[in-house]
Amino acid sequence: MPKDVIASNNVNKGVSVRKAKFLENTALFRCPICKNEMGARDFKSIVCLKGHCFDIARTGYVNFLQRADKTGYDEGLFYSRNIVSESGLFDPMLRCISGMISSKVTKSSGKSAMILDAGCGEGSQLGKIINDLHSSGIGKVQGVGIDISKEGITMASKAHFGIIWCVADLTNFPLMNEQFDVIINILSPSNYEEFARVLKDDGILIKVVPGNSYLKELRDIFYGEANKREYSNQKVIDNYRRNFRVLDIQTVKYNKVVDKNELSHIIAMTPLSWTVTHEKIAQAYDAGIDRITADFTIIKGAKKGR
Numbered sequence: 254m255p256k257d258v259i260a261s262n263n264v265n266k267g268v269s270v271r272k273a274k275f276l277e278n279t280a281l282f283r284c285p286i287c288k289n290e291m292g293a294r295d296f297k298s299i300v301c302l303k304g305h306c307f308d309i310a311r312t313g314y315v316n317f318l319q320r321a322d323k324t325g326y327d328e329g330l331f332y333s334r335n336i337v338s339e340s341g342l343f344d345p346m347l348r349c350i351s352g353m354i355s356s357k358v359t360k361s362s363g364k365s366a367m368i369l370d371a372g373c374g375e376g377s378q379l380g381k382i383i384n385d386l387h388s389s390g391i392g393k394v395q396g397v398g399i400d401i402s403k404e405g406i407t408m409a410s411k412a413h414f415g416i417i418w419c420v421a422d423l424t425n426f427p428l429m430n431e432q433f434d435v436i437i438n439i440l441s442p443s444n445y446e447e448f449a450r451v452l453k454d455d456g457i458l459i460k461v462v463p464g465n466s467y468l469k470e471l472r473d474i475f476y477g478e479a480n481k482r483e484y485s486n487q488k489v490i491d492n493y494r495r496n497f498r499v500l501d502i503q504t505v506k507y508n509k510v511v512d513k514n515e516l517s518h519i520i521a522m523t524p525l526s527w528t529v530t531h532e533k534i535a536q537a538y539d540a541g542i543d544r545i546t547a548d549f550t551i552i553k554g555a556k557k558g559r
């Protein structure tokens with residue numbers, strides 16, 4: 254495959270910058286069907302040695318799924334999550350992640366540090382982290398965001414220029430082995446086998462899980478007095494420990510003042526509200542909640558045996 258030719262000529266050929274980002278990084282990808290390496294074709298798709306071909310969408314993402322999966326996430330939900338993210342609810346947590354990445358990435362030299370967001374949703378969190386890293390002047394970083402939701406990735410690709418976005422299955426990343434310096438996995442399911450495969454041997458995995466008090470104002474209303482027992486993330490942490498060597502665990506907990514509009518988007522974005530009745534949701538709207546608790550546990554780890 255003439256990857257080098259494509260990389261140097263794509264601007265002259267009138268290929269959009271969004272597509273060019275993909276075409277220049279084809280070496281990162283492996284075919285999700287036959288696991289062979291991939292290259293560019295006609296400046297508009299990437300194709301493997303056996304001819305499995307995936308088009309680059311106009312906004313610059315690639316859909317690697319064989320068929321559309323129902324995820325429970327729809328466009329409205331991502332729209333709400335995006336508004337909540339832009340309002341800053343996650344910012345202190347994201348800054349903590351950026352800090353962990355900075356201390357790792359400054360040690361690497363030369364080439365771009367590669368950062369994968371596994372389960373990136375509508376992409377605002379990876380977007381903020383990459384912006385943080387760029388403004389802290391730590392050198393070149395390249396973000397790659399993967400999510401199973403086409404709606405999420407479409408939004409991400411429209412909003413965040415310069416990041417590589419893919420629709421793909423977390424159990425079968427369309428990525429070559431040992432490509433990433435950092436994997437982040439925020440409030441999203443994990444596939445440790447795939448994480449270990451695509452992470453470089455000296456790479457780090459940063460996983461964020463909800464802390465005991467995350468959105469407790471909503472939990473209290475949705476689940477009532479009988480269920481005030483605190484939610485525990487210990488099982489998730491134990492599972493992480495079985496798969497990766499834990500280097501650091503940080504708790505980031507804070508309150509954020511919210512108005513009615515923000516509250517409605519927080520309710521709309523959270524899986525908590527999927528399982529409760531309309532009455533409970535109405536109750537939450539009317540309860541006069543004016544601040545929300547954010548509480549995250551951030552686990553940093555390395556591959557076992559390293």
Ligand SMILES: [Zn+2]
Nearest residue numbers: 284287301305
């Ligand atoms: Zn193939």
